[in-house]
Amino acid sequence: MPSRRALIGGVAASVAAAVLAAPEVRAQTQPGVIVVGGGFAGASCARALKRMDRDLAVTLIEPEAAYLACPFSNAVIAGLRGIEAQTFSYDQFGSYDRFGDIALIRKRAVGVDAERRRVRLDDGTDIGYTRLVLAPGVDLRFDALPGYDEAASAIMPHAWKAGAQTLLLRDQLAAMPDGGVVILSVPPNPFRCPPGPYERASLIAHYLKTSKPRSKLIILDAKDAFSKQRLFEAAWQELYPGLIEWVPLSSGGRVTEVDPATRTLVTEFGNHQADVANVIPPQRAGAIAQSAGVADQTGWCPIDPVTFESRLQPAIHVIGDAAIGGAMPKSAFSANAQAKACAAAVAALVRERRPAQPKLINTCYSLVAPGYGISIAGVYQPRDGLLAEVEGAGGTSPLEAPLSVRELEAAYAQDWFRTITSEVFG
Ligand SMILES: Cc1cc2nc3c(=O)[nH]c(=O)nc-3n(C[C@H](O)[C@H](O)[C@H](O)COP(=O)(O)OP(=O)(O)OC[C@H]3O[C@@H](n4cnc5c(N)ncnc54)[C@H](O)[C@@H]3O)c2cc1C
Numbered sequence: 354m355p356s357r358r359a360l361i362g363g364v365a366a367s368v369a370a371a372v373l374a375a376p377e378v379r380a381q382t383q384p385g386v387i388v389v390g391g392g393f394a395g396a397s398c399a400r401a402l403k404r405m406d407r408d409l410a411v412t413l414i415e416p417e418a419a420y421l422a423c424p425f426s427n428a429v430i431a432g433l434r435g436i437e438a439q440t441f442s443y444d445q446f447g448s449y450d451r452f453g454d455i456a457l458i459r460k461r462a463v464g465v466d467a468e469r470r471r472v473r474l475d476d477g478t479d480i481g482y483t484r485l486v487l488a489p490g491v492d493l494r495f496d497a498l499p500g501y502d503e504a505a506s507a508i509m510p511h512a513w514k515a516g517a518q519t520l521l522l523r524d525q526l527a528a529m530p531d532g533g534v535v536i537l538s539v540p541p542n543p544f545r546c547p548p549g550p551y552e553r554a555s556l557i558a559h560y561l562k563t564s565k566p567r568s569k570l571i572i573l574d575a576k577d578a579f580s581k582q583r584l585f586e587a588a589w590q591e592l593y594p595g596l597i598e599w600v601p602l603s604s605g606g607r608v609t610e611v612d613p614a615t616r617t618l619v620t621e622f623g624n625h626q627a628d629v630a631n632v633i634p635p636q637r638a639g640a641i642a643q644s645a646g647v648a649d650q651t652g653w654c655p656i657d658p659v660t661f662e663s664r665l666q667p668a669i670h671v672i673g674d675a676a677i678g679g680a681m682p683k684s685a686f687s688a689n690a691q692a693k694a695c696a697a698a699v700a701a702l703v704r705e706r707r708p709a710q711p712k713l714i715n716t717c718y719s720l721v722a723p724g725y726g727i728s729i730a731g732v733y734q735p736r737d738g739l740l741a742e743v744e745g746a747g748g749t750s751p752l753e754a755p756l757s758v759r760e761l762e763a764a765y766a767q768d769w770f771r772t773i774t775s776e777v778f779g
Contacts, residue, residue: 575608
């Protein structure tokens with residue numbers, strides 16, 4: 354008689370084929386672990402599951418043919434890098450080295466029946482699971498800022514998902530005359546990549562300084578403080594004196610409305626007119642998280658900090674930007690770390706073993722200029738039902754440091770990107 358492990362393993366390859374075949378054939382197959390979303394979180398998780406238990410049936414659902422990475426996309430906007438350096442195909446997923454196949458289904462998940470443990474796909478078919486991992490990233494909240502919707506983003510790009518929007522913002526900056534005003538609006542917390550807007554401001558400032566030196570950059574911020582603030586501000590003073598103006602919440606930085614026709618950003622303290630307006634709107638967990646019933650009234654998904662299982666639906670785990678549960682920032686590094694911890698927990702749970710307590714690390718590099726990097730690091734562990742920061746375990750780059758240290762950090766940033774993308778997609 355075949356073992357349970359062998360049975361589950363035998364099902365691995367058949368799950369994807371069955372989904373593409375007739376529904377009645379598919380209905381007879383046994384379920385395994387389904388991962389929805391092939392970003393830094395989901396693709397890492399699918400691979401980690403296979404590494405941890407080669408006999409586990411793992412299916413990854415991702416509609417796009419290639420992944421476009423946000424880290425380093427600010428360098429594309431500043432003309433320092435091509436979009437192709439951000440693009441990663443899923444070609445390797447069908448045949449992942451000695452650990453065996455991950456079944457890759459190129460469809461969008463459109464619904465989850467949590468009771469029957471089935472995921473519905475955009476072609477009308479559905480597929481069963483023992484455990485489901487949701488990793489859909491963020492959706493932009495086009496209902497949150499009056500005047501700003503999908504049509505407005507064609508005029509005032511958000512560029513907060515990499516791809517066409519990244520190129521649009523780059524092209525608008527390139528077309529802007531010298532002496533123009535660039536405005537970047539930043540939403541309140543939480544949002545994808547806390548230091549991202551300030552890295553973007555830095556690299557746009559580098560572009561303006563070198564190509565359009567009479568121009569100005571205004572950051573309208575819905576907050577009074579931001580990640581790596583002292584490091585960013587010191588670097589702006591040194592590299593871009595007088596070029597960047599940061600307007601915090603208390604000085605009228607919160608944008609309450611926009612008018613794309615005139616590129617006007619309205620705040621409680623007055624109106625600002627931009628030549629190029631980069632509006633980063635509030636965000637929430639991707640749509641599938643809402644329809645699966647794992648997002649709460651905040652729009653994000655509360656999770657158990659040991660297993661990443663949803664607090665709202667059993668047997669569904671949420672990782673990456675879509676999840677909330679403590680101090681961990683929404684970064685690719687965090688997404689990758691959470692994916693591995695979640696995979697270990699899921700691999701234990703499907704074998705009816707007790708999951709171990711994880712410890713997770715995040716490091717976030719930001720480029721302030723080419724060859725000038727700064728970073729922040731943190732360590733997180735479950736405490737009081739949340740992922741809490743381990744006191745004294747992290748920190749930022751030194752405030753006072755020679756250029757050689759900033760150069761090293763810029764090189765580490767490049768190495769980190771190469772390493773993580775080859776681990777996840779290569
Ligand atoms: C400008 C910018 C710079 C950044 N720089 C850094 C950095 O330097 N370092 C860092 O660590 N992080 C950085 N980040 C943050 C990082 O990009 C995100 O934290 C990370 O991408 C989150 O990974 P994720 O897998 O949760 O979501 P995503 O990367 O968004 O992946 C989600 C995936 O799910 C798929 N998906 C969505 N819905 C469905 C569905 N219904 N069915 C199937 N598939 C679906 C999508 O197609 C996508 O492939 C940056 C972000 C921005 C915007």
